[in-house]
Amino acid sequence: MLPNKPPTSNQTQRWTISQLFGLTKRHPLMIYRWVLCWVAVGTVSGLFAGLYWNILELITHQLRNFQGLSLLFIMPLSGLLIGLVIHLLGNPGEIAVIVDNIHFRGGRLDTRKNPAMILTSLASISAGGSAGPEAPLVQVTGSFGTWVGDRLKLQGEDLRSISLAAMAAGFTALFGSPLGGAMFALEILHHQHIVEYYEALMPAIVASCASYLVFAAITHLGIAPTWTFPQYNLNNIDDFAVAIAFGLLGTVAGWIFMAIFRNCDRLFNIIPGPIYIRTTIAGLGIGTLAFIMPLTRYFGHEELETVVNSNFPAIFLLLLALGKMAAISMTVTGGWRGGFIIPLFFTGACIGKAVAILIPGVNPALAMICTMAAINAAVTRTPISTTLLLSKLTNFSPFTPILFASLMGFFLAPKVPLIASQLKNQTEVVH
Numbered sequence: 001m002l003p004n005k006p007p008t009s010n011q012t013q014r015w016t017i018s019q020l021f022g023l024t025k026r027h028p029l030m031i032y033r034w035v036l037c038w039v040a041v042g043t044v045s046g047l048f049a050g051l052y053w054n055i056l057e058l059i060t061h062q063l064r065n066f067q068g069l070s071l072l073f074i075m076p077l078s079g080l081l082i083g084l085v086i087h088l089l090g091n092p093g094e095i096a097v098i099v100d101n102i103h104f105r106g107g108r109l110d111t112r113k114n115p116a117m118i119l120t121s122l123a124s125i126s127a128g129g130s131a132g133p134e135a136p137l138v139q140v141t142g143s144f145g146t147w148v149g150d151r152l153k154l155q156g157e158d159l160r161s162i163s164l165a166a167m168a169a170g171f172t173a174l175f176g177s178p179l180g181g182a183m184f185a186l187e188i189l190h191h192q193h194i195v196e197y198y199e200a201l202m203p204a205i206v207a208s209c210a211s212y213l214v215f216a217a218i219t220h221l222g223i224a225p226t227w228t229f230p231q232y233n234l235n236n237i238d239d240f241a242v243a244i245a246f247g248l249l250g251t252v253a254g255w256i257f258m259a260i261f262r263n264c265d266r267l268f269n270i271i272p273g274p275i276y277i278r279t280t281i282a283g284l285g286i287g288t289l290a291f292i293m294p295l296t297r298y299f300g301h302e303e304l305e306t307v308v309n310s311n312f313p314a315i316f317l318l319l320l321a322l323g324k325m326a327a328i329s330m331t332v333t334g335g336w337r338g339g340f341i342i343p344l345f346f347t348g349a350c351i352g353k354a355v356a357i358l359i360p361g362v363n364p365a366l367a368m369i370c371t372m373a374a375i376n377a378a379v380t381r382t383p384i385s386t387t388l389l390l391s392k393l394t395n396f397s398p399f400t401p402i403l404f405a406s407l408m409g410f411f412l413a414p415k416v417p418l419i420a421s422q423l424k425n426q427t428e429v430v431h
Contacts, residue, residue, distance in 0.1 A: 034203070035206060037148070037152070037162070038162075038165055038203045038206040038207045038210070039206060039207070039210045040148075040210075041144070041145055041148055041162065041165055041166050041169060041207050041210075042165070042166075042169040042206065042207030042208060042209065042210030042211040042214075043210045043211070043214050044144060045141040045144065045145075045166055045169035045170050045173065045207065045210075045211045046169065046173050046210060046211035046212070046213065046214025046215040046218070047214055047218070048137075048140060048141060048144070048170075049137055049141070049169075049170055049173030049174065049211065049214075049215050050173070050214065050215050050217075050218030050219050051218075052118070052122075052133065052136070052137065052140075053133070053173075053174075053215075053218075053219050053221070054218070054219065055122065056122055056125060056126055056133060059122060059126035060125070060126040060298075062126075063126050063127055063128065067294070068291065069291065071128070071287040071288075071290050071291050071297075072284070072287050072288065072291060073287075074127065074287070075127060075128065075283040075284065075286055075287025075290065076280050076281075076283040076284045076287060077283070078123055078124070078127035078128075078129075078283055079276075079279040079280040079281070079282050079283025079284070079286075079334070079335075079336065080276055080279065080280045080283070081123050082120045082123050082124055082276075082279045082283075082335065082336055082337070083274065083275045083276025083277070083278065083279035083280060083335060084276050085116060085119045085120050085123070086116060086120060086275050086276070086279070086335065087274055087275055087276055089115055089116035089119070090112075090113065090116055091113075091116070091275070092113040092114075092116040092117035092120060092136075092139065092337065093113060093117075093139070107146065107149075107159050107160025107161070107162075107163040107164065108146050108159065108163070109139065109142045109143035109145070109146045109163055109167075110143060110146075111143040111144070111146070111147055113139065113143070114139070114140050114143055117136050117139050117140060117337065118136060118140065120336070120337040121133060121135070121136035121337040121338055124331070124336040124337045124338050125298075125299060125337075125338050127283075128286065128287075128290055128297040128298050129286060129298075129299070129331040129336040129337075129338055130286065130296060130297070130298070130299055130300075130324060130327035130328045130330075130331045130338075130340075130343045131299055131328065131331045131332055131336060131337065131338025131339055131340055131343060132174070132299035132300075132301070132338050132339045132340070132341065132342040132343065133174060133299075133338065133339070134170075134171055134174050134175075134338075134339035134341055134342070135337065135338055135339035136337060136338065136339075137170035137171065137173060137174055138167045138170045138171050138185075138339075139170075140170065141166045141167060141169055141170030141211075142163050142164075142166050142167035142170065143163075143166075144166050145162045145163040145164070145165055145166025145167065146159065146162070146163045146166075148162055148166070149162040149163065157199050157200075160200065161199055161200040161203050162203065164185045164186065164200035164203070164204055165185075165200060165203035165204045165206070165207040165208075166207060167185045167204075168181045168182045168184065168185035168204035168205075168207060168208045169181070169204075169207040169208050169210065169211035170211070171184050171185060171208075172208035172211050172212050172215075173211045173212065173214075173215035173222075174215075175222070175389050175392065175393065176212060176215075176216065176221065176222025176223070176226070176392055176393070177212075177222075177388055177389050177391075177392040177393075178205060178208035178209045178211075178212045179205065179208070179388055180385045180388030180389040180392060181204070181208045181211075181212075181385075181389075182201060182204035182205040182208045183201075183382075183384050183385035183388060184382055184385035184389070185200070185204050186198070186200060186201060186204065187380075187381065187382040187383075187384060187385050188380060188381075188382055188385075188419070225392070225393060225394055225395035226301070226393045226394075227304055227305050227308060227393060227394055228305065228308065228309070228395075229308055229365040229368065229369065229394045229395070229396065230308075230363070230364055230365040231365070232363055232365040232366055232396065232398075233398075234398035234400070234401065239363075239366060239401060240400075240401060240404055242362060242363075242366060242367070242370070242401075243366065243370045243401035243402070243404045243405045244404055244405070244408055246352055246355070246366070246367050246370035246371045246374065246405055247370055247371075247373070247374040247404060247405035247406070247407070247408030247409060248374070248408055248412070249351065249352070249355060249371055249374070250348050250351070250352070250370065250371040250372070250373065250374025250375040250377075250378065250405060250408070250409055251374050251375070251378045251408055251409045251412045251413065253321070253325075253347065253348065253351050253371065253374075253375045253378075254374065254375045254376075254377075254378030254379050254409060254413060255378070255413075255414060256325065257325045257328070257329075257344070257347065257375065257379060258378075258379060258414060258418050260325050260326060260329045261325075261328070261329040261332070261333065261418060262418075263329075264326075264329035264330055264333040264334075265329075265333040267333075268281075268282070268333045268334055268335070275335055278334055278335050279334055279335040279336060281334065282330050282331065282333075282334020282335060282336060283334075283336075285330045285334070286327055286330050286331055286334075286336075289323055289326060289327050289330075290327075292323070293319070293320055293323045295307070295320055295324075296320065296323045296324050296326075296327040297327075299338065299342050299343050299346075300324075300342045300343050300345065300346030301342055303346060304342070304345060304346045304349055307320075307346065307349050307350055307353065308349065308353070308368070312353075313357070314353075314354040314355075314357040314358050315354075317350045317351070317353055317354035317357075318350070318351065318354045320350050321347045321350035321351045321354070324343060324346055324347045324350065325347055327343075328340050328343045328344070328347075340379070341376060341380065341389075344372070344375050344376045344379055344380075345372045345376060345390070345393075347375060348368070348371040348372030348373070348374070348375040348376065349368045349369075349371070349372055351371050351375075352364075352367040352368035352369070352370065352371030352372065353367065353368050355367060355371075356368070365394075365396065366401060369390055369394055369396050369401075369402055369405075370401060370402065370404075370405035371405070372390060373386050373387065373390055373402045373403075373405040373406040373409065374405045374406060374408050374409035375409060376406075376409070377405075377406040377407070377408075377409030377410045377413070378409035378410065378412070378413040378414075379413070379418050380418075380419070381410060381413065381417055381419075383403070383406035383407050383409065383410040384403075384406075386402075386406045386409075387399055387402045387403045387406045390402050
């Protein structure tokens, strides 16, 4: 039962967010303290994301000069550097570790992992690994949220909520979609779309909005669409059938990707010795693919625009998609650091455009975006945030077809998710 008078400052720290919203009618100033906290977390997250992005761009600009046969030297060397950092500073983990911490450690993310995560991800992404900066941004900003929660002596759902809000802020900074970033922070936690931590939604939205404004002001990114797709207008109900068909195609691609990923993981796990041996071998594999297919290098932020605006033949696009799946798998399972959402979007765009070329009359924008949505939803189990993100990134305003395709990927995905920690009860994982 709610008290008849405002709680003291010590009591305030023990109120859950839902209780505080219930108090606003009697004590409107109560919620403002929390809103200011969420804004502060989002602002700092946006500042970090902006600094991280500028440093990443600076290093990447230098390493892009290495092309052709030089990749067979620079990529293994980068892998060796990444492995040595992990060997000396410790394993910073990946998105699966973050999800596991939200479930089983009360939302507590370890700030001690940040130096290793920052250094390895900068080296991985700038050298040309097929993984993006979303994973390191989510880890670092999320752990900052935990740090803030500890300073405020928050516990339970309050601590988890502030960590999730900071995670959403980090993700939003890269993708420029506050609502999509907030939903992603909650969706990524489950494989059956049970948004259990609903109390974190409002903190995540507020922190994401603050982060978005700060990051956009620093980098001037996220204001306009990231990629320029051909014009599309939804005028025919038959287009929903097309969206579903390409949703099925993207789902099949998701199954293929997960099979490649798991086989790569098995191969790298049998390599003996320290971690830097694995990361060096992974660098050689990624570099070889980049030498054969230059567009498989990097995480696809700029390369996807090339796919959209170039007249590549269908067979080349399908081979490129297959090569990209292999590059993503070697990057992540080989110990390099980064996320695979934008690389999956790149893969989906290649497949969707290839099939649109083979079937005259199909709108290429609809084909590409629906395939992108389905493959990402199948792999990450995030249909709602995938729809919101792609609508923002591509300026594809009738987002209903994207939602149809995303739901196809979500419902037809394999029973066991790629991110095994999305299964809250680890005994549910089927080997």
